[in-house]
Every structure is written in C-alpha cells, then in structure tokens.
Amino acid sequence: MSENNIPSEYKPISMWGYFGYEILFSLPIIGFICLIIMSFAPRNKNLKNFARSYFCLFIISLVLTVVLVAIALATGAISSLEDIVDAF
Secondary structure (H helix, E strand, C coil), rough: CCHHHCHHHHHHCCCHHHHHHHHHCCCCCHHHHHHHHHHHHHCCCHHHHHHHHHHHHHHHHHHHHHHHHHHHHHHHHHHHHHHHHHHH
C-alpha cells in the first residue's frame, strides 16, 4: 500500500509535524486552546490521537502538581522553605 492510496483521514504525520505540534501545544495559553481544538476538530485521526494523548499528559501533570502542592501545604514544607529563605 502506497501513501497515495491512504485516505486523507489516515495520512501519517511527519516527524517534523509531530515536533511542530509539540512546540505549539507547549505554548502557555494559545497552545492549550489549540490543544483543545485539535483534540476534537481535525479530520486526520493521527493528529487527533496525538493531541488527545498530549491532553491526557497535561491532565496527569496537573493532577500530580496539585497533589504535591497539597501534600507540601499539609506537611508544612512550604513554611519551612520560607524560614530557610528568610535565614539568607
């Protein structure tokens, strides 16, 4: 099967395409908006699945960050860091 016979919704994304989308999705606000749009809108299934996997990674990172900050606040680690900074 050659690349010409593949339907447009299943055309592979090049390595530079994935690299470019990684950079786009890592931009603070615009990237997040593009990530949401690319997770639902494109016709290319490869791009849609890549955006959804990046979105899942974002959600997992966000949850882990919230959990770690909650643990740090509950154990008083943040206040002890403030004491160390104040010592300098």
